[in-house]
Amino acid sequence: MDSVNIYHERQIREMCALHALNNLFQAKGSFTKSQLDEICKRLSPNEWINPHRSMLGSGNYDINVIMTALETKGCETVWFDKRKDPSCIKSHDIVGFILNVPTEYKLGFVTLPVRRRHWISVRKISGRNWWNLDSKLSTPQLIGDDSKLLEYLRNQLQSNDKELFLVIKKGDVERSPSLISGST
Secondary structure, three states: HHHOOOOOOOOOOOOOHHHHHHHHHHOOOOHHHHHHHHHHHHOOOOOOOOOOOOOOOOOOOOOHHHHHHHHHEEEEEEEEOOOOOOHEEEEOOOOOOEEEEEEEEEEEEEEEEEEEEEEEEEEEEEEEEEOOOOOOOOOOOOEOOOOHHHHHHHHHOOOOOOOEEEEEOOOHHHOOOEEEEOOO
């Protein structure tokens, strides 16, 4: 399968969480900015400056917004303890993955001393290969089969400042508590 058949939103402003969610569900409009802003308001209704997004209202949504949005689609997230090897993940039960990674801002060739966070989705498409659907990429990037996914996740999780969240169908944690083998 080539990337032409894969839905892939490109990065606009600080909307990487929105793009990660739409790319994960492979559909434009799975979520909108106004839906994510509404979730922010519900999470902190009495806050003048909402702690779940950018002060300017331009995105930069946190994991609480992503988790709440996923719940509306019958999914939930499980934080992955990166002290474990990703081989313990039973990928056949996974809808996809969301990675949170640091990102740098550049002005021309100068890297600014501002560090922000960026959301990336990874999912299996057509039941065969995993794809990196990072909105900062010009096109989706093929990761490969399950063994290549493990290699990719190991590489990503070597960095202490990256976080991995498993996206699963709601109720799968209760039905399958061993989503991560070796868990108690």
